Amino acid sequence: GDSVTQTEGLVTLTKGLPVMLNCTYQTTYSPFLFWYVQHLNEAPKLLLKSSTDNKRTEHQGFYATLHKSSSSFHLQKSSVQLSDSALYFCALSEASNTDKVVFGTGTRLQVSP
Amino acid sequence: ETAVFQTPNYHVTQVGNEVSFNCKQTLGHDTMYWYKQDSKKLLKIMFSYNNKQLIVNETVPRRFSPQSSDKAHLNLRIKSVEPEDSAVYLCASSPHWGGSTGQLYFGEGSKLTVL
Numbered sequence: 366g367d368s369v370t371q372t373e374g375l376v377t378l379t380k381g382l383p384v385m386l387n388c389t390y391q392t393t394y395s396p397f398l399f400w401y402v403q404h405l406n407e408a409p410k411l412l413l414k415s416s417t418d419n420k421r422t423e424h425q426g427f428y429a430t431l432h433k434s435s436s437s438f439h440l441q442k443s444s445v446q447l448s449d450s451a452l453y454f455c456a457l458s459e460a461s462n463t464d465k466v467v468f469g470t471g472t473r474l475q476v477s478p
Numbered sequence: 479e480t481a482v483f484q485t486p487n488y489h490v491t492q493v494g495n496e497v498s499f500n501c502k503q504t505l506g507h508d509t510m511y512w513y514k515q516d517s518k519k520l521l522k523i524m525f526s527y528n529n530k531q532l533i534v535n536e537t538v539p540r541r542f543s544p545q546s547s548d549k550a551h552l553n554l555r556i557k558s559v560e561p562e563d564s565a566v567y568l569c570a571s572s573p574h575w576g577g578s579t580g581q582l583y584f585g586e587g588s589k590l591t592v593l
Contacts, residue, residue, distance in 0.1 A: 401582075409582075410584070411581050466582055468520075470518075471519050471520070
């Protein structure tokens, strides 16, 4: 079945530094990829989405590029802020008749002053 | 702005009791879901409904049963709770079904603690 792999459980950075959170996926269907962000005691919210190969998508300073050749959708930001501290989920939508969204295990980003 | 409403937000109960969580979305979406987020923050889909019809039923214990009266409502009943049911239950909706963008709009969650 479909799966999403996030290799880092926790990433700790000082504010102002760049960050990359890894995401790879497996699917037999045409993929839709997403990044969701969940702040403490809040619901997950969509941050980015893409289904277009090799096209960079950006939102709120974060960006990601879907690379179908390597089955990757890494999340990046050039300069993290304290407010970016949160749990980040990579997710995959099956472009099939089940409309199921599968989530990775999440990466917690902690930004220190 | 919240458009997926869940009640109750917190519930503490004892093993063997019955629990129900309610979810309503005001976005006019066709598809609704229940996800379980455990203590490690893993998000796992339990059920999805499209326009009141069950589409996805993952391998969950039979004590869990979803109920949908119309496409704006999806409730979750747990007939006899077990300690491993302690988790946050997240309701979500999405605009389309079948090869959609899959973007989910989540509610605030219903945290269940089973003593």
